[in-house]
Amino acid sequence: DAKTTQPTSMDCAEGRAANLPCNHSTISGNEYVYWYRQIHSQGPQYIIHGLKNNETNEMASLIITEDRKSSTLILPHATLRDTAVYYCIVSIYSNTGKLIFGQGTTLQVKP
Amino acid sequence: DTGVSQNPRHKITKRGQNVTFRCDPISEHNRLYWYRQTLGQGPEFLTYFQNEAQLEKSRLLSDRFSAERPKGSFSTLEIQRTEQGDSAMYLCASSLNREVLAKNIQYFGAGTRLSVL
Numbered sequence: 202d203a204k205t206t207q208p209t210s211m212d213c214a215e216g217r218a219a220n221l222p223c224n225h226s227t228i229s230g231n232e233y234v235y236w237y238r239q240i241h242s243q244g245p246q247y248i249i250h251g252l253k254n255n256e257t258n259e260m261a262s263l264i265i266t267e268d269r270k271s272s273t274l275i276l277p278h279a280t281l282r283d284t285a286v287y288y289c290i291v292s293i294y295s296n297t298g299k300l301i302f303g304q305g306t307t308l309q310v311k312p
Numbered sequence: 313d314t315g316v317s318q319n320p321r322h323k324i325t326k327r328g329q330n331v332t333f334r335c336d337p338i339s340e341h342n343r344l345y346w347y348r349q350t351l352g353q354g355p356e357f358l359t360y361f362q363n364e365a366q367l368e369k370s371r372l373l374s375d376r377f378s379a380e381r382p383k384g385s386f387s388t389l390e391i392q393r394t395e396q397g398d399s400a401m402y403l404c405a406s407s408l409n410r411e412v413l414a415k416n417i418q419y420f421g422a423g424t425r426l427s428v429l
Contacts, residue, residue, distance in 0.1 A: 243422055250417070303354055304353065
């Protein structure tokens with residue numbers, strides 16, 4: 202499984218967009234990029250995933266570079282409840298599906 | 313859809329005792345995963361079931377650990393002769409995998425926090 206690199210921590214002002222980067226330079230052609238987040242004392246929560254096209258859902262947008270070596274998760278209007286650890290994961294679609302978590306990025310949304 | 317349920321939420325035990333955790337996945341989810349998470353780290357994969365078959369086990373799963381998923385529904389994770397190093401959050405996740413529709417989005421429970429004294 203490809204490894205990912207994320208900044209350890211980031212701050213964001215409430216109401217502003219939070220842009221969380223992820224490097225996955227060794228990603229292979231059949232690997233998807235998944236984002237999960239974990240709010241304190243809860244289990245991880247799925248946010249979004251993509252292969253090579255940009256994706257958007259009700260929670261966030263995912264921008265994947267053309268060479269697929271990096272991606273950015275965008276929370277368009279961060280709220281205090283978005284304070285969490287955000288994990289960027291690459292995983293083969295429909296394989297065992299096990300997720301290999303790194304240490305993630307701790308996002309602190311400040312009022 | 314009531315979500316993934318894990319019981320108990322907290323377990324305190326003495327070193328050397330056996331403990332068992334239960335996970336009830338989302339109904340009709342055919343895949344079930346167990347992860348372990350220690351403080352400040354991301355979750356680590358332990359084992360995976362497709363229906364009742366245990367198809368993969370991590371090297372982290374020593375012979376003191378055993379997991380079952382009878383009838384492909386709920387799952388149990390048992391730790392025998394617990395050690396202080398087993399103290400962690402044990403997370404269960406489930407997903408639905410049906411061929412072309414498979415996205416393998418995993419839904420996690422809130423976890424069982426184990427403290428071994």
